[in-house]
Amino acid sequence: MGREPVKVLVAEDVGASGIDLLRDAGLHVDLGFDWTREQLLERIGEYQGILIRSATKADAELLARASNLQVVARAGVGVDNVDVDTATRQGVVVANAPQSNVVTAAEHTMALLLALARNVPQAHASLVDGRWDRSKYSGVELQGKVLGVLGFGRIGQLVAHRARGFGMQVVAYDPYLAEDRFAELGAERAADPADVYAVADFVTVHLPKNKDTENFLDADAFAAMKPGVRILNVARGPLVDDDALKAALDSGHVSGAALDVFREEPVTDHPLFGYPNVVVTPHLGASTAEATDRAGYQAAEQVVAALTGQPVTTAVNVPAIGADDLAAVEPFLGLCVSLGRIAAALAPEPSLEGLEVEFLGRVADRDHRLLTIQVVKGALTGRTEEAVNDVNALALAAERGLAVTATSHSTARDFTDLVRVTVRTAAGDTRVAGTVVGRRHRPHLLEAWGSRFNLQLEPHLAVFSYTDRPGMLGRLGTALGDAGINIVSAAVGRRPDDESDSATLVVTTDGDVPASVLTALGDDFAAARAINL
Structure with a gap:
């Protein structure tokens, strides 16, 4: 008996060029433009790939029945109609056509x-x-x-x-x-x-x-x-x-x-x-026949790549790494996103020229490419017109002239594992460091603005550089209290080998720290940044 054909369902009209590309690649293509939801649920288990636009919902219900599915591709920019988390857990690649419009x-x-x-x-x-x-x-x-x-x-x-x-x-x-x-x-x-x-x-x-x-x-x-x-x-x-x-x-x-x-x-x-x-005009910016056809063709390219063992260049979920390495680095994913975000926020100017990631300790011996991507994602989030994801992060960094390097060291002083992130700008460099702690892998910030401390990261934090003298933390607490913000935790770090009274204060809070609070603190605080993770 011959091998079963690899089957792709084109659930919506994505243009002839994309459909032709699928067939030219030797894939068996079915067109389901007029299928009902019930028909789709009944038959999705037959297919290794599905290509959709915006009407088809690749939700948890559909994915649960897609026992053979390897790739979902959307002929468009976003993937709002795809349950990416469920697809990722099932090992299904989700791709889109981000450059189509x-x-x-x-x-x-x-x-x-x-x-x-x-x-x-x-x-x-x-x-x-x-x-x-x-x-x-x-x-x-x-x-x-x-x-x-x-x-x-x-x-x-x-x-x-x-x-x-x-x-x-x-x-x-x-x-x-x-x-x-x-x-x-x-x-x-x-x-x-x-x-x-x-x-x-x-x-x-x-x-x-x-x-x-x-x-x-x-x-x-x-x-x-x-x-x-x-x-x-x-x-x-x-x-x-x-x-x-x-x-x-x-x-x-x-x-x-x-x-x-x-x-x-x-x-x-x-x-x-x-x-x-x-x-x-009624939101016509992406509305041309060419853009529609281009989106279908680009999405079809991703389907072909996924089903023939080639790199899926516009995947929006986790790129494939070995199961053992993934298990080892997974606890550091959130930490790395946070460190990238914090480092970029603390930089002396917003225009970043370089980003260096250092992995120290046991994590350095693993495939940490995914962790480097998380750092870049954190540094670029909110700074690009396109949404930053695991696949496009490095490409977006290169487009914006941001040089990214990663280095590994098998030992880490004082900690089993350590991640250090340095951002480089024309005005100078900024370094932050962190690790994960305990069985629940809580992310901790260990260094910022040249000072060392140990503070568990929370969704809202603020970082201050100031001249250390009695009453400064109390003054900050009063200012935050007046704004209705509670301090969850705080840590102060002096700068090693610095004879001045300069120090860094980091607080986590139960809400976003308003810019007005930072401004009202005045000259006693040399620099202040509020960061939401």
Whole structure:
């Protein structure tokens, strides 16, 4: 008897090119575009691979019946409709197509940029309504204008490249991108957003959405911009404060805006929809036939790779390492993410140029590649437009000019296992160290800002550098108490071989430490950082 064919179910229409690729690879392909949920549950056990878009839910119920499944691939950027944890536990690779829409999003940004500059939709509506308003809709040229780009990841870089083709000067802000990358990409580096606002004729935002970037363009930002500036948002709705933009448009300080994304979607009654100087589209940034076909093809590539023993380059769950090594390094996964996050937060400036990970003790003798990835994930989380995962972390680091190295030493002084992380910036290096303690492998921070201590990590912590004298911890406790924040634990470390009174204080708290508390402490604390893990 011959071998059973490797079977792949294409549950949704992902385009002909992806389906052809699967068949060309010798896989047996079934199309289940019109299958009901019941049919899918009944037959999923036949397949080694499944390719989906957004309608099919690869949830725990489906995966429980997928006894032969090796890979789930989604033809799109996210994997919200896949139970990644369950898939990982079952040894099923989950992959997506994260680069499928970057060109499309950049091109749509350019479409809105041109429409905004030349009043294209307004002129079209006027003409089809029977009016020849040629003088009313005179626009401005892009040639010689300054485009300010906030967030210089893949999409921002593609926009900049295209804008330069129109003769625009590009000024970009991204605190997490290595400085030499700006020159390579033909853009002037802005040290902070104010440097963009001071010169830009058009401002386009391409930032990730997190608590630090929500309402990034607010009333203060608009006030700092040149009179007559035009705003574009083809990234995420919450990046722009709608009320502040409306006020800036009403005052005339902002002369126009183009929006493809909104705080709540779908939406048909936004307060700016009736404005004559506002161009809007219903989240079309990723909506092209090519992007759809590209997503299907890229997802199919991952299915073929997974089922033929090749590297799955866009997997979003744990890469394969030996079972013994995985068991040995698993207790350190969370610690390494935390150390990367803390080291990046404590660095003297946000633009990281290098990241060194040192493994000492027994863990150094294991396959610790996965741990290095966790450190990079922690350092980059919230700093990139794309979500950082176990597979793309190193690629994203390389794209941003962040050199990553890992070293091993079989012995660790004072501890059985130790992980040290050093981040390098143009302003200097910062090192942190940690380990896991006890049968429950509790993560402990052992070093930060040149001081040593031993503190169990919790979800919220704050780190302070200060001149050590009586009453400082009490002063901090009072400030946190006034803000309704309790201290869970605290540790003070002096700097070895330092004759000064400098010390580092680390506290864990039961809530996020507000920036206002850090600011209110004044000059007695030389530096302060609040970090959420």
